[in-house]
Amino acid sequence: MATPAIIIEQALKETQQPHRTRGKIALNDLEKRLLNEYQKGLPLTPTPFADIATALGTSEALVLKILDRLQELGVISRVGPVFKPKRVGASTLAAMAIPEEKLERVADQISAYTEVNHNYEREDSYNLWFVVTAPNQQRLDAVLQEMEQQTGYPILYLPLEKQFHIDLGFPLWC
Amino acid sequence: MVLSEQDYQLIAEIQGGLPLTSHPYAEIGERIGLDEQRVIERIEAMQASGVIKRLGIVVRHHELGYTANAMVVWDVPDDRVDEVGEKLGALDCITLCYQRPRRLPDWPYNLFCMIHGQEREKVLAYIDKLVNSEGLNTIPHKVLFSGRRFKQRGARYQ
Numbered sequence: 404m405a406t407p408a409i410i411i412e413q414a415l416k417e418t419q420q421p422h423r424t425r426g427k428i429a430l431n432d433l434e435k436r437l438l439n440e441y442q443k444g445l446p447l448t449p450t451p452f453a454d455i456a457t458a459l460g461t462s463e464a465l466v467l468k469i470l471d472r473l474q475e476l477g478v479i480s481r482v483g484p485v486f487k488p489k490r491v492g493a494s495t496l497a498a499m500a501i502p503e504e505k506l507e508r509v510a511d512q513i514s515a516y517t518e519v520n521h522n523y524e525r526e527d528s529y530n531l532w533f534v535v536t537a538p539n540q541q542r543l544d545a546v547l548q549e550m551e552q553q554t555g556y557p558i559l560y561l562p563l564e565k566q567f568h569i570d571l572g573f574p575l576w577c
Numbered sequence: 578m579v580l581s582e583q584d585y586q587l588i589a590e591i592q593g594g595l596p597l598t599s600h601p602y603a604e605i606g607e608r609i610g611l612d613e614q615r616v617i618e619r620i621e622a623m624q625a626s627g628v629i630k631r632l633g634i635v636v637r638h639h640e641l642g643y644t645a646n647a648m649v650v651w652d653v654p655d656d657r658v659d660e661v662g663e664k665l666g667a668l669d670c671i672t673l674c675y676q677r678p679r680r681l682p683d684w685p686y687n688l689f690c691m692i693h694g695q696e697r698e699k700v701l702a703y704i705d706k707l708v709n710s711e712g713l714n715t716i717p718h719k720v721l722f723s724g725r726r727f728k729q730r731g732a733r734y735q
Contacts, residue, residue, distance in 0.1 A: 428641055443631035447617045450599055467597050470634070474597075478640045481594025484620070484629045496677065496689075514728040524724030525648060529684075532648075532721075533728075559684055565658075565676040568666030568690075571631050575641065577670035577694055577703075 428478055433461060434469055435575055438479070442572030445482065485570065493543040494536040495562040498529040499554070506530060509554050518546050529559060578626035583611070587619055594635075638693055645697045646723040649704060650686035651716050652679075658688060664711050665690050670703060686719065697722060 430438070436459055446454040452470075453463040473479045501509045506524065513533055514522045522533040537543040547558050580588075586609045595601040602620075603613040611619075623629040653661045658676055665688070666674035673691040694700035701720065708714060 430641070438634055438636055441633045442636060443633045445595075445633045447602075447621055447632070449602065449613055449617075451595075451601065452597070453599065463599065467599075470597050474594075476640070478637060480635045480637050482597065482634050483591050483594040484588075484623075484632050485635060486588075486592070487627055487630050498684075510725075510727040519728060520730040522728035523726045525721040526724060527719070527721045529721075530724075531727075559680050561677040561680070561684075561689075563675050564678060565662065567662035567674040567676070568671060570672055572633065572636060573638070573670055573672050573693060577643075577692075 428476055430478075430575075433459065433465075434473065437466065437469060438473075439574045439576075442574075492536060492538045493540040493562075494534060495543065495547075495560060497533055497535055497547065497561060498525075498559040499531045499556050500528045501531050501554075501556055503530075509556065512554055513550060516546060516550070518543075578623070578628055580623075580628070583609070584619060584623070587611070587616065588623075591620070642695045643693045645694045645700045647692045647694070647697075647700050647704070648721045648723070649690050649692060649718055650721065651688040651690075651713070651718045652685045653688045653716055655687075657716075661711075661713065661716065662688055665707075668707065670694070685717070 437455070440459075441455060445451055448454050450463070452466045456463045456466045459466070470479065470482055474481070499509065499513075510522060510524070510531055513519055513531065516535070518535050518537050519533050520536060522531070524530055525532050535543060535546055537546055547560060551558050587605070590605050590608055596604045598604055600613065602616040605611075606613050606616040620629065620632065624632060651661065662674055662676055665671055671690050671692055673689070675689045676687060677689055679685050679687045692700055692703065694703065700722075704718075704720060708718070
């Protein structure tokens, strides 16, 4: 006789698998609950996925299958730790105001620095925003100065002073 | 917290993700010669000390249609920064909340927070709502939506 978990599993197989609708991926209720409730607090027990399954009223096999599939689809990057950025070295958020027609060229110049890991456009007169990380403050200052000279535009230097929130993921109702 | 050579080995094994199997911690332990209980204890210790911020499913919200990413910047009187920062940082849909220096006269904003949503209108409505509910009407703010991503590279722990 089929256990409830197997019945759920079969029902899910037959109904909603995650799928793309116009490039956007639709999730079923179980998948949403999994993603909302376990972006933090993965059980530190010998069988974390079985324990999650129990909490959600389903089977370990289904939880693992969903996670596998969501990883394949690129909806989750991994199930694992998010580390606090290492406090050695120096880093900062920085911004520049670049005329629209020159934005792409300057963005490429900035992206070329190995010290830059994020570089993106924002809708504002300050339209180029990036994060610079260096082994020490002296090197950070030198990189910022070099960027200003190379591009010909001043940099708004906005280092972190105080953090009020640590990234714990966010629920899918936002 | 001082990390041992063994902790660094453990970090190297788990930073790309746990194996999606019944006994992931035992499997990780086998690779580096630790027993399951020890792996669990070390991860617990790293979480307690803050080296690990969270352990769980790392969602790529962009893939789920969360493409409206707003940085909201606020010009908060210096004596209210802590109060406002803590209020904003505690909200579910705000993922980051930082104090940064003003750069006068060009940049008067000293508090930065990040909000993600599926649609720009909903994000703007959320901001309007929180301005009212948190009593922030007198604090000037500006919303900067993100556009093109020129470079994005996840930081790795070494």
